[in-house]
Amino acid sequence: xxxxxxxxxxxxxxxxxxxxxxxxxxxxxxxxxxxxxxxxxxxxxxxxxxxxxxxxxxxxxxxxxxxxxxxxxxxxxxxxxxxxxxxxxxxxxxxxxxxxxxxxxxxxxxxxxxxxxxxxxxxxxxxxxxxxxxxxxxxxxxxxxxxxxxxxxxxxxxxxxxxxxxxxxxxxxxxxxxxxxxxxxxxxxxxxxxxxxxxxxxxxxxxxxxxxxxxxxxxxxxxxxxxxxxxxxxxxxxxxxxxxxxxxxxxxxxxxxxxxxxxxxxxxxxxxxxxxxxxxxxxxxxxxxxxxxxxxxxxxxxxxxxxxxxxxxxxxxxxxxxxxxxxxxxxxxxxxxxxxxxxxxxxxxxxxxxxxxxxxxxxxxxxxxxxxxxxxxxxxxxxxxxxxxxxxxxxxxxxxxxxxxxxxxxxxxx
Amino acid sequence: xxxxxxxxxxxxxxxxxxxxxxxxxxxxxxxxxxxxxxxxxxxxxxxxxxxxxxxxxxxxxxxxxxxxxxxxxxxxxxxxxxxxxxxxxxxxxxxxxxxxxxxxxxxxxxxxxxxxxxxxxxxxxxxxxxxxxxxxxxxxxxxxxxxxxxxxxxxxxxxxxxxxxxxxxxxxxxxxxxxxxxxxxxxxxxxxxxxxxxxxxxxxxxxxxxxxxxxxxxxxxxxxxxxxxxxxxxxxxxxxxxxxxxxxxxxxxxxxxxxxxxxxxxxxxxxxxxxxxxxxxxxxxxxxxxxxxxxxxxxxxxxxxxxxxxxxxx
Ligand code: SF4
Ligand code: SF4
Numbered sequence: 001x002x003x004x005x006x007x008x009x010x011x012x013x014x015x016x017x018x019x020x021x022x023x024x025x026x027x028x029x030x031x032x033x034x035x036x037x038x039x040x041x042x043x044x045x046x047x048x049x050x051x052x053x054x055x056x057x058x059x060x061x062x063x064x065x066x067x068x069x070x071x072x073x074x075x076x077x078x079x080x081x082x083x084x085x086x087x088x089x090x091x092x093x094x095x096x097x098x099x100x101x102x103x104x105x106x107x108x109x110x111x112x113x114x115x116x117x118x119x120x121x122x123x124x125x126x127x128x129x130x131x132x133x134x135x136x137x138x139x140x141x142x143x144x145x146x147x148x149x150x151x152x153x154x155x156x157x158x159x160x161x162x163x164x165x166x167x168x169x170x171x172x173x174x175x176x177x178x179x180x181x182x183x184x185x186x187x188x189x190x191x192x193x194x195x196x197x198x199x200x201x202x203x204x205x206x207x208x209x210x211x212x213x214x215x216x217x218x219x220x221x222x223x224x225x226x227x228x229x230x231x232x233x234x235x236x237x238x239x240x241x242x243x244x245x246x247x248x249x250x251x252x253x254x255x256x257x258x259x260x261x262x263x264x265x266x267x268x269x270x271x272x273x274x275x276x277x278x279x280x281x282x283x284x285x286x287x288x289x290x291x292x293x294x295x296x297x298x299x300x301x302x303x304x305x306x307x308x309x310x311x312x313x314x315x316x317x318x319x320x321x322x323x324x325x326x327x328x329x330x331x332x333x334x335x336x337x338x339x340x341x342x343x344x345x346x347x348x349x350x351x352x353x354x355x356x357x358x359x360x361x362x363x364x365x366x367x368x369x370x371x372x373x374x375x376x377x378x379x380x381x382x383x384x385x386x387x388x389x390x391x392x393x394x395x396x397x398x399x400x401x402x403x404x405x406x407x408x409x410x411x412x413x414x
Numbered sequence: 415x416x417x418x419x420x421x422x423x424x425x426x427x428x429x430x431x432x433x434x435x436x437x438x439x440x441x442x443x444x445x446x447x448x449x450x451x452x453x454x455x456x457x458x459x460x461x462x463x464x465x466x467x468x469x470x471x472x473x474x475x476x477x478x479x480x481x482x483x484x485x486x487x488x489x490x491x492x493x494x495x496x497x498x499x500x501x502x503x504x505x506x507x508x509x510x511x512x513x514x515x516x517x518x519x520x521x522x523x524x525x526x527x528x529x530x531x532x533x534x535x536x537x538x539x540x541x542x543x544x545x546x547x548x549x550x551x552x553x554x555x556x557x558x559x560x561x562x563x564x565x566x567x568x569x570x571x572x573x574x575x576x577x578x579x580x581x582x583x584x585x586x587x588x589x590x591x592x593x594x595x596x597x598x599x600x601x602x603x604x605x606x607x608x609x610x611x612x613x614x615x616x617x618x619x620x621x622x623x624x625x626x627x628x629x630x631x632x633x634x635x636x637x638x639x640x641x642x643x644x645x646x647x648x649x650x651x652x653x654x655x656x657x658x659x660x661x662x663x664x665x666x667x668x669x670x671x672x673x674x675x676x677x678x679x680x681x682x683x684x685x686x687x688x689x690x691x692x693x694x695x696x697x698x699x700x701x702x703x704x705x706x707x708x709x710x711x712x713x714x715x716x717x718x719x720x721x722x723x724x725x726x727x728x
Contacts, residue, residue, distance in 0.1 A: 056600055056601070057600055058600055059599050060597045061597035066597065068518060068520065068591070068594045069518070071583075071586055072582065072586060099717050100717060101720075101722060131579055131581050131582075132580015132581075132603035132604070133580045133603070136578075136579035136580075137579060139577060140559040140560050144562070146556075146558050146560050146561040149556060149558055149561075150699065151558075151581060152560075153703065154559075155559055191718060199710045199711065202710060203703060203706055206699070207699070210699040211586070212586075213695040214583075214586065214692055214695065215586055216589075216686075216687070217589045217684045217686045217687050218586075218589070226695075226698075
């Protein structure tokens with residue numbers, strides 16, 4: 001009996017190591033890691049990570065273009081304001097499958113939830129680099145409450161939602177480490193977590209827009225609107241749908257052996273379905289943006305300055321056009337065209353968020369366009385975090401049952 | 415009192431603010447919870463309005479800057495620097511070359527004076543002093559997620575570095591570009607802005623800049639009284655002043671009031687601000703929160719119930 005115990009004790013770390021190296025001996029695993037992609041990634045990381053260190057050594061001034069007039073730089077413009085809507089993947093997929101009962105989308109749920117979780121996790125990482133005293137990040141939750149602040153709401157909801165998403169994704173982790181009993185519990189709370197997720201998403205996605213309601217004199221009138229929270233919320237829905245299309249496309253292409261037949265065979269059909277949902281939401285969004293212009297009676301601004309043309313570029317070329325592409329793809333049942341439309345729509349969401357948080361913020365200050373150009377160091381930091389994001393994502397996809405179902409758990413449909 | 419007392423400000427004010435400081439008590443915590451999440455479930459209204467009622471302190475003090483009197487001597491800058499123990503400036507205070515470019519308050523200067531050409535062509539340039547305007551309903555305070563700002567009954571808006579975590583939303587929200595940030599500091603950055611010499615005011619004194627102005631361009635007093643003085647001046651010298659007291663209504667009104675001989679827009683004063691406090695813009699959004707919290711679970715729950723046994727559609 002004693003012997004048995006010892007054997008077990010040895011087997012467990014070995015089994016775990018096996019999981020980390022995906023069943024390969026360590027040397028073979030190490031050899032497999034040397035790929036062109038990984039080399040580029042290593043270079044990006046070796047430039048960016050020391051710069052993050054520099055930020056904590058010599059202050060934000062040495063690495064960002066954030067200034068007294070432009071307190072929020074691309075670390076937040078990209079990392080938070082673009083990252084969060086693109087992470088709407090989790091709540092749109094979970095809602096579709098668990099609440100609305102579109103069960104055929106089940107193969108995409110886990111990928112959606114993982115994309116969402118990772119997106120939020122990294123939004124928080126960008127935040128930790130950007131805020132002045134990151135070790136106080138829990139202050140709005142525990143030390144001093146500013147309930148009149150929209151950012152207070154964002155802080156609470158992003159923190160809670162991060163936890164909710166981790167719980168939503170936990171079955172995959174538990175299957176990976178073969179914790180059967182805990183997994184049963186994790187499955188039980190799925191619906192509750194999904195509902196919590198939708199509530200939190202509705203509120204913080206729109207709250208990110210509402211943050212700018214406090215800057216009426218600073219944001220260009222074409223972008224400043226009382227509807228900004230609604231715009232942010234609605235666009236996060238199609239951003240999430242399009243991101244699922246994008247991530248599954250990339251996953252099916254570069255990690256094909258990690259996906260099962262159920263995933264690969266249904267992908268084209270599901271892509272068209274998601275594209276259909278996305279283009280309906282985008283038409284609504286486009287109409288709302290126009291209503292926004294009408295509501296503030298800003299028609300005259302549209303054709304009277306380069307800002308107006310830029311606004312038209314945004315809504316026509318980056319909302320309406322991808323929406324039309326998606327519609328064509330859906331009508332022709334072409335997953336390829338839908339994918340093109342999805343990537344285009346994603347670019348549009350990023351453009352809108354950067355417009356509001358950086359490009360059109362303080363548009364009327366002298367020297368505006370020089371002031372917002374990010375320095376090389378900040379770009380390097382952002383690139384290195386993106387690299388890290390991709391690497392960790394790939395690490396998980398390689399190991400856990402995300403694009404496939406673990407045969408051991410097929411029976412209960414989750 | 416561990417540090418030597420530099421001026422009237424440090425001692426009493428510090429103690430007072432320490433005492434009122436944010437050790438979170440239970441009521442605070444519940445209120446925070448209510449607004450952040452549970453309001454609808456607990457059945458308590460979020461009552462954003464009541465949390466933020468700042469009117470009703472009639473003795474609010476203020477500062478009236480008469481830009482037609484200012485000669486750009488920068489005595490106020492120098493006095494402010496001394497009163498707050500700030501680092502020596504790169505360019506000495508009697509140097510006029512600083513006027514060649516526009517400056518703004520920074521982490522080491524609570525106030526700066528800028529020079530503008532006189533469009534009336536009379537040759538005398540116009541100077542404008544810039545600092546935190548100490549709003550009646552400060553955007554910075556309502557934007558801060560950790561309530562690092564306090565509007566004091568005396569008028570000044572104060573900042574507490576001990577709770578600030580450096581998100582800089584206050585800077586995004588301030589319509590007057592007042593708060594500056596310590597971007598150079600790696601580990602202990604703080605927001606920096608004029609305090610209207612709160613400590614001196616409490617001790618019965620007057621703010622350093624007002625006391626130092628050789629031209630009497632800055633008047634300190636009760637805000638109501640300053641408004642009267644300003645109106646009188648405009649009435650008596652209609653040729654000298656434009657018919658506006660900047661700060662009377664801007665963004666809900668500010669403690670700092672300005673008189674000018676040329677339109678304020680030409681002196682880089684923001685002229686596109688609403689008359690109501692800016693925080694009003696978010697009240698609608700914040701009060702919709704409990705609605706979402708109540709309606710969504712119900713609707714989604716119904717949806718779930720209706721669809722849960724739904725057959726697979728083709
Ligand atoms: S001027 Fe800006 S920093 Fe000063 S009280 Fe008003 S909002 Fe706050
Ligand atoms: S930077 Fe500090 S004071 Fe300003 S809003 Fe953030 S936490 Fe509040």
